[in-house]
Amino acid sequence: MSPDAPLGGTGPLIDVHAHFFQAGCGRHDWDALNTSRLRGGARIGITWHVASVLGSWGATSPVYFQSPRDTAAGNDAMLALQRGHAGVVRSYVAVNPNDTAAACIEIDRCVPLGAVGLKLAAARRCDDPLLDPVIERARHHGLPVLHHIWQHRTRHWPSQDISDGADLAVLAQRHPAVSFILAHIGGGGDYAHTFAAVRDVPNIFLDLSGSGTDRGMLDDALQAVGPRRLLWGADITLCTGLAKLWALEAVGLDDAQLAGVRWANAARIFPSGAFPGLPDVPDA
């Protein structure tokens, strides 16, 4: 391999679960983190980072319970990053569904500015009907919904109102026309529970991101939902994303299926034209 060749191979690669930071996030190194992400992404060969900024990242309201003001500021920062790195960055609009009216207005505001997906974190358990108007706005705009998930919710965890795969299955079955991305199967909790919970819910896609790199996790995910419902992503830790990208080579995918996990499955569920330079992939 050439020293300059992308570590993750030369084919298209979409990270469906990325994050960036912003000046108001309370971290002095926010810009260095963003630069490092873009540099690491270039080294790996990430074609598109599909990313969100979660409000002020806790500086002025909690990460998972963002105030409306921080929500808008975070989305503005994310959209500015998209404009500044138009060839590699795409935005989710992130909202707190507890203020449902404000969330819907925010979605409607950000889609014309370039948001290509909806990010929901952990401000309200996702089987709550309160989310329905928000999901309806995603359906209206043709956005997939990336939902933060704790793999198997066995107890309350501080600082978040967590949802698990079974909770997301309830929401997804209420909205069969919307594609849901179940966040980071390597992001904490018992992924085996997730696989069983969403196996038969065809509009839930598993994103492979997170710091967890358990051996057997990818094999079991593939067995549970098949290759067309897997999406590559890194979340915060690019090193574990690269490790899983390499590991995908050994799970028994053919070239088309591997391309699906790398980018084509994502291109299928995001709005047409979301990723310039990549062909649209019609839903079969």
Added chain:
Amino acid sequence: MPNEPVITAAAASHTGAAQAGDTQAGDTPRIARDVNTFIGGYPWRHIPHPEPDVLVRVLAREGVRSAWVGHLPSAFHRDPSHGNAQLLAALEPHRGTLHPVPAVRPGWPGWRSALRDGVARGAPAIRAYPQLWNMGVGDAQLVRLAEGCAEEGVALLLTTRFEDLRQRHVLDTAADLSAAHVRAIARAGTGARLVVTAAGREFIEEVHWGLTPAERALVTYDFSWVWGPPTDELASLVRTLGPEAFVYGTMWPLRLTQGPRANLELLPDALRASMLAHLAM
């Protein structure tokens, strides 16, 4: 090419041996040894093919010359002696590539002879699990084990954790190894070399900077639980502690072997070169 499958799907299915994680390192320079591997099952979840012959193939694909190998079930046994016997027997056909690292529980009757037997069978290190044996910080038995390891010229290998705290079985309630455990052993003046696996950045810094220069020279860490970009924790640690503070460990078969390799590849060029030169020795 790193993204070139080493085992085809059909072959994987046929042998039953290939799992996600068993891909090839390509032209990555060779690593001398992986100090953090096991054989055997895990009580809290299924792990695929934790067998020595599979490990040998994985090492070859990853460009790693040899491995220190523990017996995973023994970590959870009261008496590790039966597991040690299984470990030694299972690795015998792979002598030269797989080096046994038996578990020795200090205070258990006969532990000193278990230590000597392991060394006589070629063990380069001894594993201990204070957090699973209810041994607190400063436990005198751990110091005696460290003394024994120093006398025998082998390292003492400590495991910070086996799994992410957030996914553990309801009965898996043992705490992670604490940095204070490691500091206490390192400060005891035994002269033992300590190898700490699966520690995070904060743990490593807390131990390293909590020791005298002479003490810290005896402690090394794998970076299987240290993150790369964008937080660049590994790069920061290599800059501040130096490459000599690190060893290569993957935690196979619990975790993907590609993790540390990916982390190395994502280091800035100069740091990667210095780490690879060090880890090749």
